[in-house]
Amino acid sequence: MEKKNISFIITVILSVLVILFCTKETVIGQSRADMSSQKLYYAPMEEEYVAQMRQMLANKGYSNSGITIRWVLEEEGTRVYTVMIYHKWIDRLDEKGKEALLQELEQTEFIDQYCSFCYEFLTI
Numbered sequence: 539m540e541k542k543n544i545s546f547i548i549t550v551i552l553s554v555l556v557i558l559f560c561t562k563e564t565v566i567g568q569s570r571a572d573m574s575s576q577k578l579y580y581a582p583m584e585e586e587y588v589a590q591m592r593q594m595l596a597n598k599g600y601s602n603s604g605i606t607i608r609w610v611l612e613e614e615g616t617r618v619y620t621v622m623i624y625h626k627w628i629d630r631l632d633e634k635g636k637e638a639l640l641q642e643l644e645q646t647e648f649i650d651q652y653c654s655f656c657y658e659f660l661t662i
Contacts, residue, residue, distance in 0.1 A: 583650070584648075590646040591605060591643060591646045598639070600628055603623055603628070605622070606622040608620045615652060616652045617652060617654070619654070620655075620656055620657075621657045621658070623658070623660065624659070624660035636659055643657055
């Protein structure tokens with residue numbers, strides 16, 4: 539009788555582990571699908587944003603500016619973009635000039651309630 543009880547307990551434990559594993563994989567799969575759909579949603583807006591930023595910088599005399607964009611997905615689902623720009627002439631601007639350029643850069647941002655942007659001017 540004791541051998542049957544041990545077999546039953548092992549079977550129950552294995553069943554619970556299989557159920558937990560399957561549930562975890564389902565959640566992970568849904569998370570990957572959500573990330574994929576977000577990537578498809580944001581990719582064209584990000585491309586247009588970079589193109590507009592490059593054009594605006596070129597029009598201001600900063601052609602061939604280095605632009606690096608990184609984003610972080612916060613826990614609450616918001617994306618925080620950090621835009622790093624470097625060009626030797628931007629580096630020579632005073633604070634007032636950099637602030638004016640920053641305000642123009644903000645005009646190129648795409649509108650999305652779940653996104654925010656911050657800018658950094660890097661020195662060369």
